[in-house]
Amino acid sequence: TADIFMTAHPEPAAAEHAVPRSAAQDHFANRRTFAIISHPDAGKTTLTEKLLYASGAIRLAGHVKARGERRRTRSDWMEIEQKRGISVTSSVMTFEQDGITFNLLDTPGHQDFSEDTYRTLTAVDSAIMVIDAARGIESQTLKLFEVCRLRDIPIITFVNKIDREARDPLELIDEIAETLALDVTPAVWPVGMGVDFKGVLDLHEKRMLGADGQPNGLSWENDEELSAHEGWMANPAYAGAVENLELAREALPAFDLESYRAGHLTPIFFGSAIKSVGVAELLAAVSRWAPPPRTQPAEPGPVTPERDQVSGFVFKVQANMDKNHRDRIAFVRLCSGTFKRGMKLKNMRLGKDITVSNPMFFFAQDRETADEAVAGDVVGIPNHGTLSVGDTLTEKDDLKFTGIPNFAPEIIRRVRLSDAMKAKQLGRALTDLAEEGVAQVFRPMIGADWLVGVVGPLQLDVLGSRIEQEYGVEIRFEAANFDSARWVASEDKAELKRFLESNRIRLAEDRYGAPVFLAPSRWELQRTEKDWPKLVFQTTRERG
Numbered sequence: 001t002a003d004i005f006m007t008a009h010p011e012p013a014a015a016e017h018a019v020p021r022s023a024a025q026d027h028f029a030n031r032r033t034f035a036i037i038s039h040p041d042a043g044k045t046t047l048t049e050k051l052l053y054a055s056g057a058i059r060l061a062g063h064v065k066a067r068g069e070r071r072r073t074r075s076d077w078m079e080i081e082q083k084r085g086i087s088v089t090s091s092v093m094t095f096e097q098d099g100i101t102f103n104l105l106d107t108p109g110h111q112d113f114s115e116d117t118y119r120t121l122t123a124v125d126s127a128i129m130v131i132d133a134a135r136g137i138e139s140q141t142l143k144l145f146e147v148c149r150l151r152d153i154p155i156i157t158f159v160n161k162i163d164r165e166a167r168d169p170l171e172l173i174d175e176i177a178e179t180l181a182l183d184v185t186p187a188v189w190p191v192g193m194g195v196d197f198k199g200v201l202d203l204h205e206k207r208m209l210g211a212d213g214q215p216n217g218l219s220w221e222n223d224e225e226l227s228a229h230e231g232w233m234a235n236p237a238y239a240g241a242v243e244n245l246e247l248a249r250e251a252l253p254a255f256d257l258e259s260y261r262a263g264h265l266t267p268i269f270f271g272s273a274i275k276s277v278g279v280a281e282l283l284a285a286v287s288r289w290a291p292p293p294r295t296q297p298a299e300p301g302p303v304t305p306e307r308d309q310v311s312g313f314v315f316k317v318q319a320n321m322d323k324n325h326r327d328r329i330a331f332v333r334l335c336s337g338t339f340k341r342g343m344k345l346k347n348m349r350l351g352k353d354i355t356v357s358n359p360m361f362f363f364a365q366d367r368e369t370a371d372e373a374v375a376g377d378v379v380g381i382p383n384h385g386t387l388s389v390g391d392t393l394t395e396k397d398d399l400k401f402t403g404i405p406n407f408a409p410e411i412i413r414r415v416r417l418s419d420a421m422k423a424k425q426l427g428r429a430l431t432d433l434a435e436e437g438v439a440q441v442f443r444p445m446i447g448a449d450w451l452v453g454v455v456g457p458l459q460l461d462v463l464g465s466r467i468e469q470e471y472g473v474e475i476r477f478e479a480a481n482f483d484s485a486r487w488v489a490s491e492d493k494a495e496l497k498r499f500l501e502s503n504r505i506r507l508a509e510d511r512y513g514a515p516v517f518l519a520p521s522r523w524e525l526q527r528t529e530k531d532w533p534k535l536v537f538q539t540t541r542e543r544g
């Protein structure tokens with residue numbers, strides 16, 4: 001009968017505000033910097049909120065989301081976000097539990113923002129992949145997963161919404177293993193799903209959690225006891241779960257930390273974000289298994305977190321986080337050293353020092369001055385346009401972090417002004433927004449109009465509405481008759497010069513002055529590539 005699952009539980013203790021940072025915590029080994037990747041609607045927002053709640057960073061579940069509320073505070077300025085019900089901005093949330101500092105980087109789920117998401121993923125050491133238990137792997141999950149794989153980012157899988165009708169756990173595991181070519185191993189196993197949902201088996205703590213996410217009194221020492229308990233086995237949901245789990249264990253590898261950290265194996269958690277089932281267990285797994293700050297690719301050589309000199313890079317620039325001051329914050333992922341407030345850091349792109357006098361940490365509900373930060377931490381640096389996405393900041397070393405690319409835009413539009421007197425404001429708006437990474441901006445070598453390039457159409461809406469609202473400039477986008485854009489480069493400088501001189505009408509400069517070839521069609525692009533074999537036509541370009 002079902003009532004064995006209905007043990008009464010005390011309310012979870014009301015969590016106090018986040019513990020203050022202590023000296024013991026100020027070591028990079030205590031940092032877990034991660035992102036949640038998912039397809040829209042899989043439950044990323046809900047899970048984020050429940051993770052914050054589980055850590056005690058917020059007192060009331062419902063705080064992050066509270067539907068309209070979240071949207072009002074976080075992005076009032078962006079009507080598009082409200083209209084379309086999607087979240088298009090990235091940010092960071094720092095929270096702490098038991099001496100571990102978690103830096104959760106928010107990735108926009110919508111595909112038009114994959115560029116932004118990609119850059120955010122360059123700044124994390126691990127990821128949680130959220131999958132809707134009824135839908136399995138969806139298109140956006142797959143894309144984001146591929147980005148993680150490129151960088152060998154280890155992944156913990158959370159199969160969400162098992163409180164609803166869902167697919168069979170073994171079938172889901174098969175799909176994940178096959179579609180992603182990844183080993184899967186069970187960590188938290190469902191007992192019933194949908195109307196039969198009874199809770200989950202926490203295989204690490206060897207205990208069962210009821211449908212409310214709290215321990216329901218059942219625990220075991222060794223796995224045989226799971227099927228030996230006659231009272232429990234009389235319940236079909238439980239018996240079915242144990243049987244499935246046994247099958248899974250026979251077919252699947254056991255957990256192996258090295259294999260997980262190399263990105264070959266994903267532990268899988270079944271749970272319900274909305275009911276807080278499996279969420280605390282997920283957080284515990286992040287603190288137990290997820291890697292502390294990893295070595296970051298850079299030139300002339302990779303940077304390890306042990307290195308004394310402070311270094312970091314800007315992975316995101318965000319404007320208007322606080323409506324009262326028109327501010328602009330560069331999010332820097334620290335990669336080495338101990339950063340202290342007031343420190344001078346060199347912006348390698350400009351070759352200029354900046355004094356970081358007002359760095360900030362972003363907690364669930366407030367920002368706080370960051371007096372000290374270590375590798376893995378994310379600090380926000382307010383600035384007026386000196387910092388841009390991809391910039392490397394260092395204390396003394398000459399080095400540059402790599403792998404934070406611009407992508408060749410797939411949609412190119414000409415920007416037309418309604419009021420020709422506003423050309424200057426438009427230039428300012430486009431430069432600012434390009435620095436934030438909202439769109440790419442090109443100046444044609446012939447002609448006065450600006451061109452903008454984006455990867456997805458929604459980016460154009462965001463760009464247009466921000467230019468209008470924030471800079472008071474009315475614009476429209478017109479077809480530009482270009483099908484694709486490629487950065488042109490060559491070892492052979494003379495050949496490059498010849499190309500640039502004979503193709504001026506098809507050329508533009510990006511905002512760093514790098515030449516970009518604009519092809520009217522795929523065919524034309526291919527022909528040009530053939531005609532100029534000594535040139536390379538690149539689809540991505542490192543920033544800076």
Ligand code: G4P
Pocket residue numbers: 038039040041042043044045046047067109160161162163164271272273274275
């Ligand atoms: P996203 O950020 O990944 O886009 O997803 P979000 O958390 O906004 O969740 C999408 C929808 O799925 C929401 O429903 C949310 O309540 C629901 N959901 C999230 N986790 C669970 C879960 O564990 N179980 C069930 N049954 N539902 C879940 P909505 O109807 O769009 O919004 P709301 O009105 O319920 O807030």
